[in-house]
Amino acid sequence: MAVQADTPIGRWGAGGGGLDARTRAFAEAMLGPPEMAPAPMLREVSPSRTPESGWSRIAPEVGIETDDAIRARHSRGMSYLDLLAWRDDDGPLPAVDAVAFPTDHDQALALVQGCAREGVVVVPVGGGTSVTGGIDARSGDSAKPEPSDQRPVLAVSLARMDALVDIDRHSRIATVQAGITGPQLEKALDGFTLGHFPQSWERASIGGFIAARSSGQASGGYGRIEDMLIAATLATPVGTWEVGGYPAASIGPDLRHVVLGSEGTLGVITSAQVRVRPEPSVKEYAAALLPLRAGDGDFALASDLACALTRSPLRPTVLRVSDAAETSALLSMSAPTGIAGSLFDAYVRARRALPGALVILGWEGDDAGTVAAARAFARSVVGDAGGVWLGGKPGRSWERGRFGGPYLRDELMDSGYLVETFETAVRWSELPGLHARLRESAQRALGERSYVMAHISHTYETGASVYFTVLAGGWSDPRVAAERWRAAKSTITTELVDAGGALSHHHGIGRDHAPWLGEQIGPVGSAVIEGIRAAVDPDAVMNPAVLRAAP
């Protein structure tokens, strides 16, 4: 749907459902009683500034909107701080000064080049689902109270560029406009699938997937977005830029990988060619429980299981292995986000599989025999590790709730709870140590009324990502919450980088991770990024505050 006039402000869903009884009971027990938090609202935004020469000179053929409600909806993403901002009422919220809705590449190019010419900052907006501050109207340094950059800001929305342009069925390559969202694309593909299902799928756009270098829940079978991207076209301040176009090539650096993860800093991604596959005729899900001896003390067992399941041609399409804390939480919550009711819970306890690691598995394919072989392989690996096979029901339950996380976040925030995620990737040999260290660090940073849980979310031959969810009670005051968040984020991220983890596995840098980027990629890496930015954006108008390593 991209960002439209009726998109809810400051929340993922329309809201109002409240917490279901089981989840509320879990939250109360772990985090203390709920508190009524201020509801998100379409609050006052900063007045629209106009470039010296007026908006009409930017790209006369493209309409530019300065309506407050439209500007508001294009001024923040879906990070915890973004959502909090709409619950606060401390004066007008810094907003973009205008929003443009190009309908094709040429219009996007005219806008970007016009902005460069007229000294206007450009913030590309796809689905608006960044969780790391990738969309943020303030063009200056967000860490300072007063932004140093006073240039007007134009959001360029891809909402009207949502067409499937072409499917080459023989080559299995789809060409799409970059504003097409996950559901729009899957529908248009008609018999084919991209196979890319991050939790943001319902709202995020293909351009956003590329810009954020995202990874979906079925990455074990379909790969990351970079495994799917054949080519991309960008509108940059110095002209049209096309990258890729070949199944593989040795023609110097692969500039697709410069565009992937560029987070709107190198231009507006206007279209892409992506690998698609026939929609699988067979889809199966299952779950298992791996008993763990002492709480999370031996997450190494779970890590080894994930590793063994991954290193085979018969690897599952979906693989997710929760630690003991997350397993316990998931078994306590009802569907859609939890997986089981009380009878199931009792069954699991009777089998002495708790404390344990919940393993979610999925297989997709065209050939029932191959899927059956893959399932049998997984079952034997789980059995060898001492795990209990729980069958298809809890797996399907997970599948039904796979996009439920952001809706639950709305409800938890309404009840004054902190709910935040962070994620990283590390080699297998370092994974259990990193998991323990970050759990401890997060627990310490959040204090007593908090709950820290994690799962292995994406696996590779050499390592995996670990995805943490943290909950805490008593965070109903938005301003206090923002301060506490900043302190905790800083502690945890510093620990994460020290532990050798990637600053992000699939959420990106945005503003939230930028302070650590320089340390992670080093001075030469930072200079290379700056060299690339200067080459395509000499006036530094493209998302200037994002993805910028501290000097």
Added chain:
Amino acid sequence: MAVQADTPIGRWGAGGGGLDARTRAFAEAMLGPPEMAPAPMLREVSPSRTPESGWSRIAPEVGIETDDAIRARHSRGMSYLDLLAWRDDDGPLPAVDAVAFPTDHDQALALVQGCAREGVVVVPVGGGTSVTGGIDARSGDSAKPEPSDQRPVLAVSLARMDALVDIDRHSRIATVQAGITGPQLEKALDGFTLGHFPQSWERASIGGFIAARSSGQASGGYGRIEDMLIAATLATPVGTWEVGGYPAASIGPDLRHVVLGSEGTLGVITSAQVRVRPEPSVKEYAAALLPLRAGDGDFALASDLACALTRSPLRPTVLRVSDAAETSALLSMSAPTGIAGSLFDAYVRARRALPGALVILGWEGDDAGTVAAARAFARSVVGDAGGVWLGGKPGRSWERGRFGGPYLRDELMDSGYLVETFETAVRWSELPGLHARLRESAQRALGERSYVMAHISHTYETGASVYFTVLAGGWSDPRVAAERWRAAKSTITTELVDAGGALSHHHGIGRDHAPWLGEQIGPVGSAVIEGIRAAVDPDAVMNPAVLRAAP
């Protein structure tokens, strides 16, 4: 072995074997009688120039050699023009002015930074096997008769940096110095394998694989070098640069992919972390023949077969599908490079499989059951396409000869024949058309006494690479041959780019493909590459004439 004092000059092997009788008969029939070409020799090289401040100030702790024979061995790669150059005797050959042999990263860094400081050009040399002019002493524009850049040139050889530093067996990551060659690495890995076997494997180094973005014969199972590279360390003029280090990450552009394919222009790659796998316990090879109706008229059948074999979790580790011309040539030549004797040939003809497409298949794995399933899958796909299964013998024959091409090239050049290869990649729907167009173009460019053949060499879900070998008779005069080569190369490469193919799939750009690079990656892509180069090499000392798009 990297480049050592006893490395043959101007040829791959020690030589002297001559053409075997069957190959000679084939060449005579197709290309005309052999001619005696001048033998390659350690000819006179240009005198060693000294930087203004002398060699000793570059990096005092690293020995720098100016001996003529050592300089000669580090002045050219293994392209056809490179090999011809040693058969010519037209005055001294432009050579590097000195060669340094660092033993660790710090020495390489001191050299690179010393060269930048003192105005000396650096040519990194690994195994010295570039076939596209990636190693070439002339630092100026090679298209002009007089190089415009008169700075002294230092070759930095990685020959003394050939150690396996570490294997993380749990994560399956090996850390190696970049000068280690294919065979050295496989030996050192002891129970593990990198699985990267390009035809240059016997001499090429891991740093060279990365710099050229290479792809090995087992890429169906192990992927390309970019799928194996976890991290790399470079010595650049602006300091040490480390890229990567995570199984996957979303921390902005993936700078590994900037280093991959950088061809020595961004620094000296001094070490790398690569994914390794346990040495497979099962290795099987087989061959099949797919009848083609009319010569190469229906290479689409062969292309479709390759495509169907690739799009399965049971895809083969090795897959190579020859066109009718190459099939005929391979069946005419003896092992090691050909695959069969006359009895076999008769058998194939009796089965009416000629004209046909020879299919070479290989499977590697730890599990005999999975390998057997993959072989059965392949056999059924071949059967469905109307192909004849030839069993394991011709497959194993191919496997034994898999590194034989460069030795055969020596012998053919000794007999005055042109032997050259070019390769590209394109999506499946365009592959048969591109194959036909390039065959015709090459045939036309080379004239009557020539033979053009090709095979699909590496396959992907969305497309494949096509690898052409061209032979011609009467090319014994090195100077005439060089001129004819330039004309033919220009015609064929222009056609290749026009047909939508990648300028190279795994050989790289070097100098030979540089004139077309600008068209292929466009002005913005070229500006990005230049921006990256300027960031790490502000004085333009790193391989300045290589990978440079025409303005």
